[in-house]
Amino acid sequence: MTTDTMIMEVKDFSFTYAGASSPSLKKINLPIEKNKITALIGPSGCGKSTLLRSMNRIHDLYPGNHYEGEIRLYDGDGKGGNILEIKKENDFIKLRQDVGMIFQKPTPFPMSIYDNVAYGLKLAGIKDKSEIQGRVEKALQDAAIWGETKDRLKESAMGLSGGQQQRLCIARAVALKPDVLLFDEPTSALDPISTGAIEELIAELKKDVSIVIVTHNMQQASRLSNYTAFMYLGDLIEYGKTDKIFLNPSVKLTEDYITGRFG
């Protein structure tokens, strides 16, 4: 594996929550491949969400957490800065524009559908109205929600169904043209039909953006992802092509988890 196929690289990364005596993640090493979907799986408490939330440093909303090691985000030339070294407000804003995030529960803002998508663009400093309009429309199309929303853009986003709200949140993230999108169990609060729509959308999105998804749903991981990382109690147990992990895992623990013997 070389750096030109990677968009992100986690190197010897450890993470300790504020006030905790032992780290929740221990010396994790993990590549995130460009334009591929990487699934993080493992039982509750294994650290998969913690790792995902480190990749755009959303942990920094709460004080006292401790990072160690490196998470590199590579640009087109294969050069990568360590995002753990970011200290300045502006660099944080840039990081979050490059690395977007979708949460478990849909999180529409209390404003209109249009403004929900335009909000991130305005935060990014885009002032040109026609540019914003174009990008909002494009993002809603990319998130496969344009058909349902084009006649009600001025209506409150709170009136949409759960599945629609989640696609709106994806549109909001896509509008910023990120390099990486992090999905934190994006369908666990949704019904099967909405889940199907979101999964299709994620598969579609990988053309333009690299994706990391945390999921509890083993079928979802095997259906969607190209690479899978299995984590357990803060350690990365096994990483590889999804087919390999699911059909022929190298580690006994991975096999036990995938076959449902625990977790």
Added chain:
Amino acid sequence: MNRLFLNKAILMLSTLSAVIGLGFLLWILITLSYKGIMSLHWSTFTNDLVEGGIRNLLVGQFTMALMASAIAVPIGMLAGIYLREYSNNGKLAAVMRNLSDVMMSAPSIVIGVFVFALLVDPFGGYNGWAGIVALAIMMIPIIISTTDNMLSLVPQELREAGMALGGSKHKIILQIVVKAAKVGITTGVLLSFARIIGETAPLLFTSANNQFFTMDLTEQFPSLTVSIYNLATYPDEASRELAWAASFVLTMVVLLINLVGRFITRSKK
């Protein structure tokens, strides 16, 4: 047998208590409405106190309550935002929350005395500003606590989502979190306004009262509630009638504000 009897006894006792409680409330409202409406004339609203009306009193009371809100709403909201969003729920926040709760239950006359010592005594007499400050002091803890509570109801994911889009903390708080809590905070502000507009004790020896129309806040300032207190103690029938009329108007104002508050909450939910 025993259980059935107990059940019936408790049902009867609680029904009776409810009837007594509501009965008194109805009695007050009916007496007030009857006496109030009987004493109310068109001239009550067009004349000042000196001519037997309440025009200057209404204007004075609203002026003080609105000015107090202008002071208390920004301070209370910002303090509430500090407590919920910036303090990390540390020791200082705990002390501030307790202080605010104590302030909320402080007897209003004590606040009046405090402001008397602060703004009346040193400035040589009763004045409108002192009344405004006393009302604002009453209002601030209510708004702090409402803001604090309403912000705590905003899901944490919303803050994280704002941050994940590249928002800075203050932008997320002002543009998303406060917006999400807007209905609750607005209702809280309205209810605290309804609370202070009916206050007498904090005004009694701060702004006192004025028989004439004035907008000069350095003078004694006309007050509806203080006038009710004064008028009710006068021996003549006309004064007491005016007190009834003024009480009726005040009750309707408070009722209306409360209803608007409830309406806003309901229509947004």
